[in-house]
Amino acid sequence: MHNFATTLARLMAIxxxxxxxxxxxxxxxxxLGRGGNSFAHWDTIETSAPGLSAFLLGAGIGGxxxxxxxxxxxxxxxxxxxxxxxxxxxxxATVDVFTSFLPDRLNHILKAFWDVxxxxxxxxxxxxxxxxxxxxxxxxxxxxxxxxxxxxxxxASLIAAIAASIVALYCAYARSAAALRGTTATIDQEEAA
Numbered sequence: 001m002h003n004f005a006t007t008l009a010r011l012m013a014i015x016x017x018x019x020x021x022x023x024x025x026x027x028x029x030x031x032l033g034r035g036g037n038s039f040a041h042w043d044t045i046e047t048s049a050p051g052l053s054a055f056l057l058g059a060g061i062g063g064x065x066x067x068x069x070x071x072x073x074x075x076x077x078x079x080x081x082x083x084x085x086x087x088x089x090x091x092x093a094t095v096d097v098f099t100s101f102l103p104d105r106l107n108h109i110l111k112a113f114w115d116v117x118x119x120x121x122x123x124x125x126x127x128x129x130x131x132x133x134x135x136x137x138x139x140x141x142x143x144x145x146x147x148x149x150x151x152x153x154x155x156a157s158l159i160a161a162i163a164a165s166i167v168a169l170y171c172a173y174a175r176s177a178a179a180l181r182g183t184t185a186t187i188d189q190e191e192a193a
Contacts, residue, residue: 009085023070081163088167089187108179108185109179
């Protein structure tokens with residue numbers, strides 16, 4: 001199970017990184033296009049270089065249509081895609097001002113407790129995301145500019161949330177079992193090595 005959870009978490013993080021990179025490129029292209037369009041409509045350019053202005057506008061320079069809609073749908077997927085690796089590596093933001101003075105055994109118990117709590121939260125979010133997906137499929141809502149069904153973004157996010165749920169269940173089990181035995185979890189041993 002450990003190898004499966006690790007592979008799943010890494011694959012989701014790679015996929016999330018690719019999507020996030022594509023979104024960065026999309027936003028940069030859109031911003032440059034909007035800037036170029038504003039430049040072509042600038043009074044000084046329209047009067048001093050009307051040929052350049054006409055060329056730029058004729059080439060269709062401008063923002064990417066529906067860029068906000070694409071970013072809105074894809075960024076949720078990217079966030080859920082990074083969650084499994086973050087959970088596996090215990091890379092969530094923590095404040096250990098008080099726990100750094102506690103014995104290792106108690107720290108393992110606290111880590112296991114918070115893994116169980118976070119697992120429950122991820123399962124709840126996944127469940128509610130599934131209900132939201134069914135609602136979006138049922139009402140046929142589409143985006144305003146591109147007109148693609150809103151449920152596509154929900155479906156992609158749900159796939160990543162299910163992966164996060166699988167990894168969260170594994171982490172909660174592995175760290176809880178190790179804490180009960182009084183040992184370090186396998187996933188934490190690899191991190192320390």
